Amino acid sequence: xxxxxxxxxxxxxxxxxxxxxxxxxxxxxxxxxxxxxxxxxxxxxxxxxxxxxxxxxxxxxxxxxxxxxxxxxxxxx
Numbered sequence: 001x002x003x004x005x006x007x008x009x010x011x012x013x014x015x016x017x018x019x020x021x022x023x024x025x026x027x028x029x030x031x032x033x034x035x036x037x038x039x040x041x042x043x044x045x046x047x048x049x050x051x052x053x054x055x056x057x058x059x060x061x062x063x064x065x066x067x068x069x070x071x072x073x074x075x076x077x
Contacts, residue, residue, distance in 0.1 A: 005054050005075050006047040013075055014039060017066075037064040 011030070015021075019032040019039065030041040039057055041049075049057075054075075062068045 004048045007041055
């Protein structure tokens with residue numbers, strides 16, 4: 001699928017924009033946080049994130065003050 005966002009690109013974007021990796025539990029998910037906003041990424045399965053997951057993350061980033069359209073452009077989705 002063209003313009004798909006993969007997990008590694010999303011992790012890189014989050015780190016580059018000040019999010020820190022949180023220590024995870026036994027859920028198998030990866031958690032990033034910045035200023036009280038917590039982003040959850042799947043830690044297993046396919047590297048490509050689903051459209052639904054990307055949409056949920058973009059919504060959270062918008063609440064954190066990021067421009068949703070700018071984030072999409074930076075991620076290439």
